[in-house]
């Protein structure tokens with residue numbers, strides 16, 4: 001979404017305020033052309049033919065977004081069997097899906113095995129059980145190389161007492177399992193966190209994985225996870241994917257030459273592909289001036305967009321109803337009965353009650369983390385595709401909230417447990 005002649009437009013042609021009027025607020029809006037731009041940009045950054053992008057769909061599981069990414073050639077990275085099932089519904093072949101959960105039961109791995117996805121195992125206990133259950137099968141293992149990526153511990157997964165992955169120091173144990181069961185390790189995986197700022201740090205972790213690879217003769221792919229950072233603020237550092245793609249491609253090529261076979265290079269970005277495509281539109285319910293602060297209270301809260309409260313994430317905000325008003329300082333808060341502050345002391349163009357505010361970078365980990373807290377409905381989702389707008393998820397209703405509950409409790413007789 002951007003400003004053109006004093007008005008905000010999606011994909012350069014659909015007026016943003018018109019979407020808020022047509023579908024109501026709060027509403028998530030995704031621009032398909034921006035997802036495609038990011039997908040192609042990353043794909044083009046790799047100079048080798050056997051590089052493949054698996055979309056980490058926990059960022060945004062709307063079926064239409066999954067279908068778009070499939071149509072462009074992406075694979076899918078799933079962290080639960082339910083995400084796998086959504087992927088199948090969106091038309092992905094099981095062999096184009098990598099199932100990479102953590103701390104799930106053997107039964108869930110068995111379901112993925114039954115469906116036929118690639119399987120990534122992140123602990124030795126399950127590796128042993130899976131290998132005994134399916135001797136001779138192929139699996140990928142998730143390695144924790146213990147590099148620290150970024151400074152936010154909520155999204156760092158590489159440190160020594162992280163719950164993620166099999167420690168690189170436990171490789172001898174993995175090799176014993178391989179030897180005793182005949183399981184074939186066809187993939188190596190790492191995902192060090194969501195905040196790679198320094199390409200060098202990441203490349204060091206890649207070298208660690210290349211070192212591990214020497215112990216496994218059956219490899220078909222190496223998956224370097226994600227870590228691609230996108231700018232949330234104007235002066236934010238983002239991953240230089242072109243430079244990164246060049247570096248990793250040449251290192252991967254050199255590795256394959258020494259390994260003796262061409263393997264597939266895999267990445268599984270979530271945020272990079274969908275974050276910037278999303279805008280969250282909310283309506284200002286009230287301007288509340290206290291002795292110290294001017295609050296703008298909106299028709300949403302941590303139930304719809306929890307990143308600012310959960311990760312201290314910064315989303316830029318515009319008043320799209322009054323793009324060229326004079327600037328004033330506001331603290332933007334939600335309507336939930338918790339402290340749900342979206343933004344503190346932001347300079348925005350003057351807000352009147354009823355004005356529509358737009359949160360940028362709302363395509364990743366926004367709707368997918370939404371809840372019904374305070375018995376509020378989850379928002380609608382709209383896709384802007386080739387200049388037209390499509391409702392891709394309707395707003396919830398009270399019927400949706402009631403659908404799973406027994407509404408007639410008082411007339412029920414208690415269950416007989418005898």
Ligand SMILES: *Cc1c(COP(=O)(O)O)cnc(C)c1O
Nearest residue numbers: 056191194226227268269270271
């Ligand atoms: C969440 C996740 C990703 C995607 O991370 P982003 O920061 O959104 O790119 C990739 N791989 C795994 C295993 C994940 O859990």
